[in-house]
Amino acid sequence: MAAHIKKVFKNYPLLANSVVYGSMCVGAEFSQQVIKRKFLDKKVPPDPFDTGALARYAVIGSCINSNLLYFWYKWLDRTFVGTATQTIMKKLVLDQFLMTPQLLVIFYISMSLMERKEDLLEECREKFIPTFKTSCGFWLPAQTINFLLVPPPARVVYVGTCSFIWINILCILKREELHKVTD
Template sequence: MSSILKFIKYAFTKYPIASNSLVYGTLYVGAEFSQQTISRKVLNKEPIIYDRQMLTCFGILGVTVIAPVYQYWYRWLDKKFIGTSYKIVAQKLLLDQFLMTPQILVIFYVAMSIMEKKKDIFEECKQKIIPTFKSSCMFWLPAQTVNFLLIPPSFRVVYVGTCSFAWVNILCWIKRQEY
């Protein structure tokens, strides 16, 4: 078991973007997969026919866009705000939630609209950005407090990816709602 942990540590140290993208992207797709399973099989008792296009969209977005953005963001944040004092953690929380999160949500809605070939790629974003941001505050502020206080910097993206599995289930549910 220790050789597996050594390999994981090596991969995340030597190839952080690739490692984080693989883990984050897998969790991102996994969240959409679980959301489709819950909404179709559990809640509606339908036979499961997975929407592969949506799974692909989540995979592309998670692996190629969101994970690398988070990798560079957390690297910058950890270099700029060093330590785990309450003041430093509060600064990181505020910047993460009120500077980065709105941008990530816009990227999410606009990129998904582009991949879904919607006529107005901004319509869904305009309708859902405020309720999504409010929900993200309730979810991410406690999660990021744990992140900035307890998680080593090399594992921040994986931790966020793990939390994102739950968050993206919420996000998928919000995305499916009509406003």
């Protein structure tokens, strides 16, 4: 079985990474909905699952972010080869301060677009900074492990696995109410 999976990743890396990363995104949103139903709302009967939200996370995970990350890590690994401390620091800084802000903007604007919000930028404007700060606390240690220990062909899968945890955090941040400023 492991040999078959390895062969799929070798022959179809973009597709395989898209499926894994998309599954992690949907799984994270689903786990948040289950937690909300069982521990937070406790409604009888519970609200139905939000299949629209699951579909939006599927699009973000399998069609958008996985493809961006696949090519990003290929470029990063080709440009900065090795595991020397200086190389890892370059990768960490570029990943966290160049790629992450773009991914967060894409996330919030894409979600707003798919949710058909009137102001596509409102949620991004309000939640970007707190989300980015949280991201730094989570991803800097995770990416240190990624760049030090994970072989390049497995980077997107590793990030996808970490993303299951991160996207659970992101789902929580996404669900927070916007704080409308009143004049």
